[in-house]
Amino acid sequence: MEALFDAHWDDNGPPYDKAPQDPNAYSTGSIGRHNVVLAHMPGMGKANATRVATFCRISLPNITLALIVGICGAVPFTPDSGDEVVLGDVIISDGIVQYDFGKRLPDRFIPKDTLLDSLGRPNTEIRSLLAKLKSIYSKEALRKKTIAYVNELRKTPELKADYPGVDNDFLFQPTFHHLGGGKTCEESGCKGELIRRLRLDTASSELNVHFGLIASGDTVMKAGDQRDEIAQQQGVIGFEMEGAGVWDSFPSCLVIKGVCDYADSHKTKLWQSYAAVTAAACTKAFLSYWVPHQEQPHQGKPYEEQPYADEVQPYQSNARRRRRW
Numbered sequence: 001m002e003a004l005f006d007a008h009w010d011d012n013g014p015p016y017d018k019a020p021q022d023p024n025a026y027s028t029g030s031i032g033r034h035n036v037v038l039a040h041m042p043g044m045g046k047a048n049a050t051r052v053a054t055f056c057r058i059s060l061p062n063i064t065l066a067l068i069v070g071i072c073g074a075v076p077f078t079p080d081s082g083d084e085v086v087l088g089d090v091i092i093s094d095g096i097v098q099y100d101f102g103k104r105l106p107d108r109f110i111p112k113d114t115l116l117d118s119l120g121r122p123n124t125e126i127r128s129l130l131a132k133l134k135s136i137y138s139k140e141a142l143r144k145k146t147i148a149y150v151n152e153l154r155k156t157p158e159l160k161a162d163y164p165g166v167d168n169d170f171l172f173q174p175t176f177h178h179l180g181g182g183k184t185c186e187e188s189g190c191k192g193e194l195i196r197r198l199r200l201d202t203a204s205s206e207l208n209v210h211f212g213l214i215a216s217g218d219t220v221m222k223a224g225d226q227r228d229e230i231a232q233q234q235g236v237i238g239f240e241m242e243g244a245g246v247w248d249s250f251p252s253c254l255v256i257k258g259v260c261d262y263a264d265s266h267k268t269k270l271w272q273s274y275a276a277v278t279a280a281a282c283t284k285a286f287l288s289y290w291v292p293h294q295e296q297p298h299q300g301k302p303y304e305e306q307p308y309a310d311e312v313q314p315y316q317s318n319a320r321r322r323r324r325w
Contacts, residue, residue: 004281
């Protein structure tokens with residue numbers, strides 16, 4: 001994510017103080033018209049995410065939007081429309097479902113899904129923007145911006161942002177389990193029947209952006225049959241491990257994740273770097289559409305996107321924490 005900053009405020013040392021006992025490490029800078037702070041996660045999972053979000057909220061109380069950016073597993077066909085999701089695509093959350101929060105009985109698992117047990121939906125401002133981005137024109141514009149930023153990141157070899165290729169995008173039948181622990185499918189001889197993906201046979205294999213519910217939990221989903229069962233029950237299109245830990249800590253929160261596997265037992269690390277890059281690129285593209293209330297342009301005056309690195313200035317101390325983060 002930091003590779004897509006338009007300006008870095010940390011070059012001469014952190015421009016702010018942290019709250020007492022805050023263990024987080026932050027990078028600050030700007031993306032487009034926005035001051036941004038990047039909180040570095042010490043590890044994956046809800047517990048780490050909750051701790052990072054809690055201290056971030058205390059140290060930087062004026063944050064107006066929190067984005068959880070990273071990688072996820074995907075449901076290969078969306079439950080509602082059957083749209084294909086392929087590796088390298090990006091998922092933007094409509095909401096979060098805690099799929100592993102509930103009661104485990106001898107014969108089944110019962111999720112807690114009452115109003116008091118569920119995470120809230122995104123606020124009105126985010127829902128309005130998501131509605132706009134789901135329109136045919138805006139969604140295609142968002143996708144093209146994302147691809148442009150991916151191509152920009154590919155110029156940095158250290159990011160390992162090259163597309164692994166359709167020949168490395170395998171989708172097995174949900175009930176066919178991986179044959180060798182710790183080995184790739186090629187090394188362990190996984191010869192199960194592959195599910196054909198029409199997008200991979202055409203030029204439309206280029207990355208796409210999907211909107212939908214994301215399942216968040218403390219366990220890694222590595223079972224295709226359970227993946228599909230939860231997807232049908234909950235309507236989710238992706239699985240990740242941090243969103244639930246951050247969701248309630250900020251007034252505005254969204255998950256943006258790149259697809260690195262199909263949430264089955266055939267997981268591979270081959271796609272993780274590329275998926276992280278596509279998520280970061282989509283985040284920068286998304287921020288170009290985010291306009292908080294206090295910075296709405298004057299009515300009737302169109303907003304023209306332009307480089308803001310020379311105009312956005314970081315705040316200098318906690319005493320002057322009126323600037324937006």
